[in-house]
Amino acid sequence: MCPMRLRYELDFWRIPMGRMASCCAMDENNNNHGRHDREHGFIESDYPPSSFERVKYGQFRLKAWSFLENPRSSSGAKIFSIVSALFVLLSLSGLILSSMPELQDDKGEPLQWLIYTEIVCMVWFTGEYIARFAVNPDKWKFTKSPLNIIDLCTILPFLIEEFLPMKWMKEFRGAMLVIRVMRLARVARIFKLARYSTGLRAFGETMRKSAAELSMLGMFLVTGIMLFSTAIYFFERDEPNSKFYSIPASCWWCVITMTTVGYGDLVPVTTGGKVVAAVASVCGIIVLAFPISMIIDKFAESTGEIR
Incomplete structure (x- = not known):
């Protein structure tokens, strides 16, 4: 149900908002959040007719x-x-x-x-x-x-x-x-x-609203990259013609592995390196899946606001 229509119904029957249970009460900050999103996000601001009355022509x-x-x-x-x-x-x-x-x-x-x-x-x-x-x-x-x-x-x-x-x-x-x-x-x-495009605007607004979740995702990825790239470097560096000649080079491999891309340009050959690679790929899947549901909820919310 539209919150504004519910408010109109309550006003018509003279039922104060304070009489509603806390689980059913509308968040008074919703309107403020929506107005902030329109002013600072990808949702275009609604200029009321009164704002044009104060300007020339x-x-x-x-x-x-x-x-x-x-x-x-x-x-x-x-x-x-x-x-x-x-x-x-x-x-x-x-x-x-x-x-x-x-x-x-x-x-x-x-x-x-x-x-x-x-x-x-x-x-x-x-x-x-x-x-x-x-x-x-x-x-x-x-x-x-x-x-x-x-x-x-x-x-x-x-x-x-x-x-x-x-x-x-x-x-x-x-x-x-x-x-x-x-x-x-x-x-x-x-x-x-x-x-x-409503979809593109909703996507941009979702990215803005999901800054906290994306920051958390980035922090987890950076932590995992530093951990696994260092581990595989020490396992693989002594192998003949090893491409894991430095930790920065290993970081590139770790990024590709944790994001499940897997170019195949760097491949571990030692048993310890293969174990690190397996753990890194599984951890990458888990970390990337963490914020998905929250981002989807914000996308649905942004789409509803734009429409």
């Missing part, structure tokens, strides 16, 4: 904000969200195709039509971001929203590469590293799909 900005952010507000808003999602997919397709040698010139640069496609997509993303920023009543809340940070990370690399001359950038020390990082940041545009 409030009515127009309220309608524009609903058009840009709520596909259910009108048929035009739904079409706009579909077009925006198509631009994201087009941009990702162009990024993938531009890495193919068949679609590159002699200098290793993408063909002209791919460059023009990139420019058109970036112009759309930039205009969309500026429009959202312009009509938003709370600029600071807008700026620190995770989805809007992703949008900005998508746009900035393109603008920097377009408006800063490459010769000027190469004069700086480590400029090529900066260029590689900017090109890598283009991959962030895939997260723009979260704006149009």
Whole structure:
């Protein structure tokens, strides 16, 4: 049952909340938690109409904000969200195709039509971001929203590469590293799909809510990796042509073993090493299974909040 509907029923029959048993009472903090999640997580904040009354051109900005952010507000808003999602997919397709040698010139640069496609997509993303920023009543809340940070990370690399001359950038020390990082940041545009996908937003919100569980998982994994990598190093290091020549090299093997990937590039040959490998793989399965149920519960909760 919806908690708000239950509250309305209790108010109608004039039954105070204090009369309810502790096992059935609603958590008064639920609404506060939900509001905090909308303001600081992947759930978009709901700006009440009153927040637009305090700004200039409030009515127009309220309608524009609903058009840009709520596909259910009108048929035009739904079409706009579909077009925006198509631009994201087009941009990702162009990024993938531009890495193919068949679609590159002699200098290793993408063909002209791919460059023009990139420019058109970036112009759309930039205009969309500026429009959202312009009509938003709370600029600071807008700026620190995770989805809007992703949008900005998508746009900035393109603008920097377009408006800063490459010769000027190469004069700086480590400029090529900066260029590689900017090109890598283009991959962030895939997260723009979260704006149009309930599942992706719920996944991002689940990761944020599960920070404690993920930290616990990381601590367990680090402890196990240090323990088993040290043990197998001392068992295997004296073998001829052993690949376990150091504890850091053994850490790589331990990560692959505890996460049940098992590349097979490092294989223990001693009896003690095989015992350590067996124990490490079993412990890895147990550790990875610990937080699964808690994360699933938070995913279901996040999905319900978004919908």
